[in-house]
Each structure stands twice: as C-alpha cells, then as structure tokens.
Amino acid sequence: MGAMANFRKSIIFSVFFFFSMLLVKTSSSSPPSSNLQILTAERRIDLTSHIVRVYLTLKVENTGEAPAAEVLLAFPPAQFDHLALVKAAATVGKKKKKSYLPLEVNPSDHPDAPNGTKYYSISLLKPLAKDESITLEIHYILTHSLEPFPAEISQSESQLVYYHDSAVILSPYQIKQQASMVKTPTSKVESFTRVEPTDRSGTELRYGPYEDRHPYSYSPVIIHLENNNAFAVVEELEREIEISHWGSVQVTEHYNLAHAGARHRGIFSRVEYQSRPSISGVSSFKHLLAELPPRVHSVYYRDDIGNISSSRLRTNSKKSELLIEPRYPLFGGWKATFVIGYGVPLQDFLFESDDGSRYLNYTFGCPLSETVVDKLTIKVVLPEGSKNPSVKAPFTVEHSLETKYSYLDVIGRTVVVLEKKNVVPEHNVPFQVFYNFNPMFMLAEPLMLVSAFSLFF
C-alpha cells in the first residue's frame, strides 16, 4: 500500500509538472523553432482495417544553439479532425537493450501556421541540447479517413475506398531522408498516385526514399484500394456502470451501430446472400466480437423490441468473449441499435485507497473489437450516499455530474458522466473514479423495506 501511494504521488506530481510546463509553453506561444531537423523519417501506414494506424519513426537533431524541449508534429487540417489518438515514445538504448519511454503529447496552437496546419507538440523528458539527437516513435490513429468510392455499391460488388495523404511527411522541420510504406488489406489496388520513386509489391506500397525536403513540403497522393473489412461504427455508445456495494458492478451498454462503408444500393436478395457468401455482400458484416471482463455473469443482449437470440458467450479466466449478431446483416448505411448488459463481481473492479476513499478501476472505450465510437458517454453510477467523486483518466475527457434515482432511492445517486468523441480500441485502458462512501448507507434500503413491511402490522 505504501509503495503504491508513493507511486501514485509521483504520478500526480509528474502530471502536475507536465501541466505546468504545458501552461508555460502555450502561454509563450512561440513560433515553431526551425533549429531542429529530422535526419531520418520512416512512416508505415496500415490500411488493413477501417481504422487507419500510422507508425512514424523520427530521428530528430538539434542544430540550433538553444536547447529544444519540444518537437512538433504537423497535420493537415483534414487529417487533424479525424485524429483519434496520438502517442509518442522516446527510444532509449542500443539495438539489444532498446526501451521506450512514453512522452507527453498535446495539441498546440500556432496561429501563423501555413495553410491551416495543425500541430501536436511532443514534450521531451529532457531538452535536446545542441547537436544532440533523439529517436522518437510516434503512433497516431485516424478514423473515418477511408472514403468509399463509389459511394454506393450493390450487393455483389466489393467495396473500394480512397485514402488521401501526402507522399512526403508534413513537418515543420527539414527532413533529410524519408520513406513511407502503405499496407493495403488485399493486393487489389485500383490506382494510386505516383511520386517517384514509388514502388508496389503485393500488399505494400512504398513512397520514397526522398532526400532533403523542405519544411512544409506536401505532395498529395490518392490511393484507391479494396477494403472489405467491417466498417463498424458506433455512432453513439452509452455505458452505464452501476456500482452496488452488495457485491456487483452492473454494466449496461446502449449501442447505435452503423455500417459506415459504401452505401448499399438497390435490392437485397436473401437467396444470393445465403447461397453465394463469398461473392455476395462481401463488405457487409453479420457479427461482432465483444471482449468483456472475466467472471462476467448475467449477460443479456437485446434491443427495444426484445431479446436478440443470436449471441454466443465464451468465458475463460482471462477474458470473456461475446459474439453478437445483430438481427440482420449490416450492409453499407444500414443501422442497428441494441443493448448489452452484464454484471461483474465487485471485488475485481472496486478497490480501497489508503486515504479511505474507494475507487472504481474500469476499462474505458468500447468492448467491440475494431470499432470506432463517434461519441462515447460513460456514466458511473455511484452508490447512494457517496461523496467527493473525482476522475482520473489517462487522456483528456470531459466530465460532469448528475443525479439518478434508482430502486427505492431517496436522495438519489451521484453519477459521474465522462464524454469523449472519436474513440478507437486503443482507448481501452483503465480509468479510475474515486469517491468516499459510508457503508452504513448500504443498510438504508433494506431497513426502509423492513420498516415499510412492519407498518402493515
């Protein structure tokens, strides 16, 4: 416990430190320093699902006199809006003993940026002195960035999408040497823009190497490729996590699911869908996999007109897998709503910190695999009589409080509401909600029932 407290204190301290640093930086609002330059840059774009994942390796060198404490990442405005997550890490050590130190990344604002370029700034652990260099591993995720073209397809066609990007990496710094690799789901690529040298083999497309590109170089490319993966988008997800100190955490998740790929056009023929599954409706999907916590119990899957009988649950000690099938297969543009609910044992998720307060440690994000959530609302319903709720999440979320009345409540339960837009599976990391609770409140409702019952006699 003591060690843990120390650890937590240090985390809080470091978070505080970063925030204060950030404050200093943003208030100064200095234009991007051009003292830095990038020696080598390698970018790998993964287009195999409908979530675009980009891995960027930069080797940054400081050529100027002043030490640099932050490195800027530039994004075109169209991409910036679709960014779900940006993570950065510094590589430490040589080949064998390589390790990664996570770095703080925050959006930063520079009004004088050319063509509306947007920035993220990576705060280095220690400022980069003159002629020093550092290797950064950056991972960012784009959603809704594959544009179906044609926008409408019939049942027998497969789905083709456009991906827009630049052949050279957009950066406020000069890049000495760079290359980009694009990985496509199948070897079927209808067309792609050539920016020599460009090379294509199998499912990989290679742009570069390019030498000595100036800051803000940009050469747009369009790749037209086949992607028949499930474009499963949850337009709105509301997860309600209700804590009962009587031994269970009840989770209810309301989904508004849509197929965000190319819209389905014309007829839907069941006979073709059933008899020729390899040709017919290849871009549609009929089931999704939800990963639930282990020891999950009383799982249900229904919608507003009743139970949906097509689901399978597999449990083991590590995790539970729930395979859900919506009432009908989802073709492009089709929608479905449903509710998944389950209970998990309290002791797996509720802990007591040493200052006497309790905290819920639960996974953020959406349990469905490879799904984008446009708007996620998490409501943590604390037991009646809890006080001083506070939230700790590994990324910025909006939170607010409201009150809910559940079974036989008198004063109502405090609900901590967390909201986040554009959530991807990488957001499935634990978050904590702290609160104070007096166990005497547990007895309030049973006592109320007993006294009401005895009133009759």
Next chain:
Amino acid sequence: MAALETPQPSTLRHAFGNVLSIFVLLLIGVFAFSIRLFSVIKYESVIHEFDPYFNYRVTQFLTKNGIYDFWNWFDDRTWYPLGRVIGGTVYPGLTLTAGTLWRILNTLNIPLSVETVCVFTAPIFSAFASWATYLLTKEVKGVGAGLTAAALLAMVPSYISRSVAGSYDNEAVAIFALIFTFYLYIKALNTGSLFYATLNAIAYFYMVCSWGGYTFIINLIPMHVLLCIVTGRYSSRLYIAYAPLVVLGTLLASLVPVVGFNAVMTSEHFASFLVFIIIHVVALVYYIKGMISPQMFKVAVTLVVSVGLIVCGAVLAVLIALVASSPTKGWSGRSLSLLDPTYASKYIPIIASVSEHQPPTWPSYFMDINVLAFLVPAGIIACFLPLSDASSFAVLYIATSVYFSGVMVRLMLVLAPAACIMSGIALSEAFGVFTRSIKFQLPGVSQNSPVNAGDAGNVMQNDVVKTEKSEDSLKERPSRKNKKKEKDKVERASVVPQIEKRLLVLPLEASIIAIFLLVLLGAFYVVHCVWAAAEAYSAPSIVLTSRSHDGLHVFDDFREAYGWLRHNTEVDDKVASWWDYGYQTTAMANRTVIVDNNTWNNTHIATVGTAMSSPEKAAWEIFNSLDVKYVLVVFGGLVGYPSDDINKFLWMVRIGGGVFPHIKEPDYLRDGQYRIDSQATPTMLNCLMYKLSYYRFVETDGKGFDRVRNTEIGKKYFKLTHFEEVFTTHHWMVRIYKLKPPKNRIRGKTKKAKSKASSKRSGTPKKNPWH
C-alpha cells in the same frame, strides 16, 4: 370478525378459520400470478401477439405525454391517409391501469420500464380476479365454495390463454372487472346497502373503460332482475341493487369517449332501461299494495293495467319504429353476430375472418375448461338447493355464457369464471356432503382424521374441508342480520340445512371413495392447467421455436424484419401489409401503415386486399396512390409456418371482392379448390401476393417446394417489374418489397434508341462505371 360479533364457544376456531382462509387466498393469488410466468421463463419478457402491441404503444404514449394528450391523440401513423383518433376509439381501462401502475412505481423510485409493467399487468390482475371470484362465490354459496372457485379460476386454461405474462390485452383486466362488478351487485342485493350499489356502479364504470364486453353485464343484470320480479322475488334490496346501477352506471359509462352516447342510444343498452321502468312499476305496485286493501287493489290493478297497456304499446311502437329504421336495428355488428351466429359470415367477412370469432369445437371446451365442463351441471343443481337471489344469478350467468361461448370461441373467456364458480360450488358441496357423512358415521374421531389427512394430500382440499365447517356459522350470520330487516328470508336460513344434513348421509365407503375420486379429478385438472399454461398458451407468437434433433431452433424473423424497417427506412415511409401485422408494424417498426388490426374501415382493408389480389401493375397503381413505399408479406413456405399470407389470401380476395366487384373469388379457385401448384388458375399465379411470396423461391431448393401447402409451386421463374426485393429475413418468413419509382414517360423511345446504340457500340470497351 364473525367470532367477535357472536360470542360462541368455538370463537377461536372461527378466528383460525378466517386466518386460514386469508392465507389460502394469498397463496391462490401467488399461484395465479406465478402460473402465468411460464412465457417469461420459457421465452422472454416481451409483449405477445398483435393487439397487445397496440395497447403497449398507447401506454407508451400515455406515460410519455400524459393523460390529456392521450385523450386528444390523433394517430397519423396508422390508417394512412385517414389516421385514427385513438383517444375516442379505444377502451382506456387497461392502458390507464398500467400507466397508473407505472407512475406509482416511478414515484416510489422503482424504475421499471413501461414494457415490464405492461407484461406483468395481466398476471397481477388474474390474482385480483381470483380474489374477486372468491368474494362472488362466497356471496352465493359461502366461504368453502368461494375458496374452491378462486383456486379453480386461478388456473383455468381459458383465462390463462388471455392473461399470461405479456398478453397485454383488454381482457386481462376486464375479467377482473366483470367478476368484481357481479360480486358488488350480489353484495348489494344480499345486503340492500346503497354503499355497495354505488361501488357497483363504479366497478361497472371500470368495466366499461376496459372492454366492450361490458354489454354482457348491462344485459345480464337486467335479465336477473326481471327473473327475480317474475318469480316473485322482488324486494327493496333488488331495487337498491339495480336502480343506482342503471342511473349512475349509464352516466359514468357515457363519460368514456368510446361509448359516449351509445350508452343510451344503441340497442345493447335498451334492456336495462326497459327493466328499469318495469322495476319502478313493480315497486309502485308493491307500495300501493301495502297501502290499500286487497279489494281496492284489484280494482286499481285492472284500471292501471288497461290504461298502462295502451300507453306502453304506443311507446313501444314508436321505439320499435325508431330502431327498425336503422339498417342494423341499432345493434353493432359484433353484437348481431352474437345474436345470430350466421350473421357475420353472411354480411361481414372481416369479422368472420378472425379465427377467434369462429364457433368453438368440442375439443376446445375440454382444452379450455377441462373437468369444469363436467362439474358445471352439478353446480347448477347445487344452486337450486336452495335457490336464493344470488344463486339464481349464478345460474343465469352460466346459462347465458354457455350460449355466448358457443357462438364465438373468444367468449369462452366469459364462460370460464362462471364455470369456475359453478364447479367451485359443486366441489365444495360434494366435499361437504361426503365429509359430513363420514363424520356422522364415525363419531370416534380417531379413525376419521387419518383417513382425511391421508387422502386429502394437497392443501386445497384440506382447507375446503376445514373452512366448510366454519362456513355454516358464517352463512348464518348475514341471514340472521337480515332477519331483523327482512321477514321473507327466514325460512331457508339455519333450520333447513341442519335437517338436510341429517338426510344427506351416504355410506362410509362410498364417501371415502368419492372423496378420493374428487381429489383425483382435481389433481387431473391441476396437471392439465399447468400443462396448458406451460406448453399451449405461453408462446408469444412473434418469436417461434422448434425443437429438432440438434437442439432448440429460434425463428425470430418478425422482429428481424420490424427491426430492419425501423432502422433502415425513412421515418415517414408507408408500409402496406395485410391488417394482421398493422399493430406490430406501428409498434415495433415505428412506420406508418395503411390498415391495422382495428378493422374500423372495411373499404380501406378491401383496397389493400384488392391490391394483393391484383396483377402486379394494377397493384402497383393502387399502392402508389396510397403513397406506399414498402410492401410486407409473410411467407411460411420455406420453414413451414402455416399462418402466412398465402393461407390468409382467400380472405383478402373475399374482403376485397366485397367492395370491389372485379375481384371474384372463383377466379382464384380451381374447381372450388384453393391451390398454388401447377393446377392453379392464371389469376392466382399472377396476383401480387403469389408473386411477392414466391419471388426467387425456386432458387432455394431448385424445385420450389412449399412446405406449408406440401406442393411444388405452380409458377417458378418470373421477374418483378414494379417491385424490388429490399429485405428478406433469415428464414424467409417476412419479405419486404419496395415499389419501384414510376418510369419516365419517354421510356419507350429511349429503349429503342438504347437498343440501337448498344448494338452499334457492342465492340467498344466498357464504360467507366463511376459515371
């Protein structure tokens, strides 16, 4: 209570008997509730069938928008383009009950969903109904009979079929209201208390709110009053029980929008007014009789009768002329088909097409009321020993309800409580006789009790025996009370039963065997009821299951289709289907329908029937003129679901042909036989229903074998020109088609031009498909 008022040596025993009977009643209530939960346990907590979906939708509206909006609700999502005034055409009792229940629960912070409340309304009210039966039968024949009748009613299959969890229909609360109204009437009749008479009017009001079957009450009670007058049983109690009911009841009934002025204007209510007049005349006669001497009375009678007859004749003639001037003689179609069982099939095919409006078969009597059918005659005999006002009412009730149930299978529901009351009386009297004979022949209790405990294994029978004993004194109490008020009731109060008891002594062995057989009969009834509740009446009918060698198979196609419509069509799209699916489509798919299960506009239904039985182009024109975007058909041929649209199709033809004479039923029949195989008529094979049902069906198995009709279909390969398939469910049970948009007028020209162009360009490379 009884024990407190009349200090007797066995005070403690009576108190014990009362506590026991309350406990037994509680158990009966719990049992009535829980036997109806099979559907939730075997399937899920969901609304069943068709009509309950409408009630559920109305309840949702009520809870969301409040009562005033509910009264003024004009529903534009149904009967497009006419719409329907819901507030004025619906019996609001059920929805108001469930809505109030929901509101109370929510103010107590018990956040149950509206659906949950709706699902469990019927089981809750069946518990109430069995308690009401207890009260009614207690008034007729005492506590023992009451408890037996309540237990029988709690599990009578006929009632279970309408009140399982999820069966959220008017009958669910109406049966309770019916029995309770009868109880209050009998109570008012027995006590002569104005308090109960007022309560009776209120209960009647609740019944009017709940169900169209209230006309049964307002005809049965006058009949009973008339019977009492004719048999010389007129008393001031009868007057008090009846007159307030007519005045207050009619006033209250006309407050219900759906009844309104019908409460005084239609023929269904005339009997009550006529008897109302008669009872006043009789009351006047009795009053005058008490005042003047017999000789004067005779003179007065002749005078009054001669003048009165002339006046009455004149009034009656005017009334008859008025009534006869209306085409249906002031009766609604459903009432007429009750009075004349052949009426509906002759004139209103839409009433005749509903399976629950058909006359029942003999097996359905056995299925629905089981052993009660054999016990009822015994009960009727018991009611005549001795005949009281209350027991004559019970006899009248059973007699009329037997007739009604014989006309319409649906009204078996009205018979069920009557049968339970009668059987309860019969069983309880029989047990009374047998146990008494055992008791009289074996003064040594030591041998008696083990026999009793031995064979009366289940609790119910034991209680009956015990409460039977306490009943004697309870029965004496009201009669003793009445002795002070009424003189004419004395004869049959306490002395006669005592003598009878001594006479009705049977041989010991015979009694023991008879008791054993009765217990066996009861056990058989219980087994049958539980089986019926579990197997026969619990299926929600929107989700079907079948058991095969590889486990349970679920057919959830209806909800699949409704779910698809709900999420993947525009909010304002209109969906045409046969009226059976109207309520479900509005409730589950939330889309506007053309016709629904509230079959108020025959022409509109006939239009849809005509479209379904027309060839494609004509059908398209009809549907297009109705602004329809999607057509939904139910097809069971792939999985063998028998109640699909092809099997209902002849009704569509009949109803359509009733309004639009160009649709002729013989065109669809080959030598009077309805068939869809290669022998079928071309009209049949080209009608829309056939085409939409069997479109591309042949591609599933190569032959097009229909598993419902057990034949290969007649026309296998055809194309649709004006409709396109947009959705078919997993088991093909629901197929949804979209109307193709109208073609451009210059189509003929472009077609020619196109064919020329294509022949010229045949060698040219492919066009860019993205243009």
